[in-house]
Amino acid sequence: MISLELIYVLAGLYLARIAWLSARDPANPRRLPTALFWALMALSFLIGDRLPAAWMGGVVIALAALAGLGGVRAGRVEPSPVGQPEAEAQRLGHRLFLPALVIPLVTVGVVLFGAGIGWGDWRLFGAQQITQIGLGTSCLLALFAAAWLTRTPVLAALGHSRGLVDAIGWAALLPLLLATLGSVFAAAGVGEAVAQLMREWIPVENRFVVVLAYALGMAAFTMIMGNAFAAFPVITAGVGLPLLVHGHGADAASMAAIGMLSGYCGTLMTPMAANFNLVPAALLELKDPYAVIRVQIPTALGVLAANIVLMYLLIFRNAG
Template identity: 65%
Template sequence: MITLQYIYWLAGAYLLVLAWRGGRDRSNRKRWGNAGFWGIMALMFLAGERLPSALAGAAVLALALIAGLGAMGRGGAPQARDDRKREQARALGNRLFLPALLIPGTTVALVLAAKYTGWGSWLLAADQTTVIALGLACLASVLSACLLTRRSPMYAIESSRPLVDAIGWTAILPLMLAALGSVFAATGVGDAVSSLVQWAIPVENRLAVVLAYALGMALFTMVMGNAFAAFPVMTAGIGIPLLVQGHGAEAASMAAIGMLSGYCGTLMTPMAANFNLVPVALLELDDPYAVIRAQLPTALPLLAANVVLMYLVIFR
C-alpha cells in the first residue's frame, strides 16, 4: 500500500538531486547556499520524523539563516535555442498540454478509485489519500512529459532548476506558514480571536458572524501571507464555536468557502511573496506591486461573493 511516507521520500529525492546539481553549478556564485538549503530540505523530507527535535529545530533555523543572508542565487541549466523550442512546440501541438492535464485528472481518478473501488482502497492509504494521489499524479505527469519530448527524467529535474532557483526560499513559504498557523492554534490564539469577536460583534446574528469569519480569513491571510496559516486560527476561533456550534452551520461547506475567502486575501498581499512578488521578479516588472494591482478587481468581488455564498449555503 502506498502511504504518504513514499511521497515524502519522492519529494526528498527530488530535493536531494537539486542540492547535488546546484552545488556542481559553477555558473552560480551562490551555489553552496542553494546546495545547503535544498540539502537540508531533502533531509527533512527523507528522515525528518527520525531526527531529534532539537536537530530538526536547528535545521529550520539554518534554512532561515541561509535565506535571510541572501545566500541563494540563480543557476544555469540546459536550455534549447528559441528557434528549436518553437520547432518542437509546433511538432507536438496541443499534446504539450497532456502532462499538465494529467495532474488533476489522475488525482481525481485515484481519489475516486480509493473511495469507491476495492483495488483503489488497497492501493492508497486511507490517511491523506488526496495528497498521495496528487504526488503520484505529479510523477505520472513528469514521466509522460519525458516520453512526449523524448527526454530523460534527469533532464526534467535539471530543467526545473532555474525556476526553483528563481523562486528560492519562497517555495517553502506555504509549508512554513501552515505550520505556523498550527502553532498559533495550539497556543490558544484561536481562543483569543473568539473572545475578541464575541466582544466586538453580536454573535447571535448569523450575518455578522459570517462576515467576521470570511473577512477575518481574508485579513489574517493578508497578514500571514497564506490561507493555510489563517485557516486553523480563524476556524478554531470563529468557524467552529460560533458558526458550527452556535448557529448549526455545516462544517465542510463552511471550511471550503472560508478557505476560498482566505485565498482572496492571498491575491492582495505582498506577504504572499511566492505568489505576488516572485512573478514580478521573473517578468522583470518595474512596479513591485503590479501583480497585486492586477488581481484586486478579481479578489474584492470574489470575497463579496464568498460572503453571500457562505450565508446562503452553510445553514441549509
C-alpha cells in the same frame, strides 16, 4: 507498495540533486549557501522523521537564515538553442498540456479507486494519506509523460528543471510551512484568543457584524498566513463556531464553505501566498514582483463583498 515514505524519498533525492548541481555551478555567486539550503531540504525529506525534534527545529531555523540573508540565488542553467523552444511548441501544439493534465486526473483516480487496486492482501497504494500518495505518483508519471512527449531523457529533464526551482527559490518552502501553521496556531489557543477579542470589541448580538467579522477575519488572517487552510481553523474556532453557529444558529456547512471562499480572497492580495502571486511574476520575469497582486486586488475585494452578502443571506435560513 507506493507509500508516502517512498514519495518523500524520491522528493529528497531530487532536492539532493538540485543541491549538487548548485554546488558545482561557478556562475552562482552564492553557490555554497544555495547548495546548503537545498541539501537541508533534501535531508528533511529523506530522514526528517527520524531526527530529534530539536534537530529539525535547527534545520528550519537554518533554512530561514539562509533565505533571509540572501543566501539562495539563481544559478546558470544551460540554455536551449535559439529557436528550439518555439519550434518544439509549434510541433507539439496543444499536446504540451497533456503531462500537466496527468497530475489532476491520476490524483483523482488514485483517491477514488486506489484503495481497491491490488492482489489478495497486497495493495498498490498505501491506505494512509492516499491523496498525497496520488499526487506524488501523478507528478512522477507526468515527468515520464513529458520526457516521452518531448523526446528528452528523464535525467536531462530533471537537470533543466533546476532553472524553474531557482526561479522559485526559497518561496518553495512557503506551502510546506504554511500548511502546518494553522494547526499549530489552533493548538496554541489562538482561536480562543480571537474569540475573546471579538466579544470585547464588536456587538456579538448583531448578526451582520459577526458575519462581517468572520469574512473579513478569514481574508485578513489568510493575508497574514498566506494560506486559507491555515487561517480556517483559527478564525472558525474563534468566530465562526462560537459566535455564528452556537450564538446565532447559523448553518455550519454553508458558513464554512463561504468562509473558505472569503479566505481565498485574501490569498489573491498577499505576497505571503508566494506560490500563487510571487512565483508567476518570477517565472514571467516581470519587472514588478507584485504585479500579479495589483491586478488581482479589485477582483478579490469584489468577490469578498459578494461573499459577505451571500453569507448573511444564506447561513441563517434555518435559524430561529
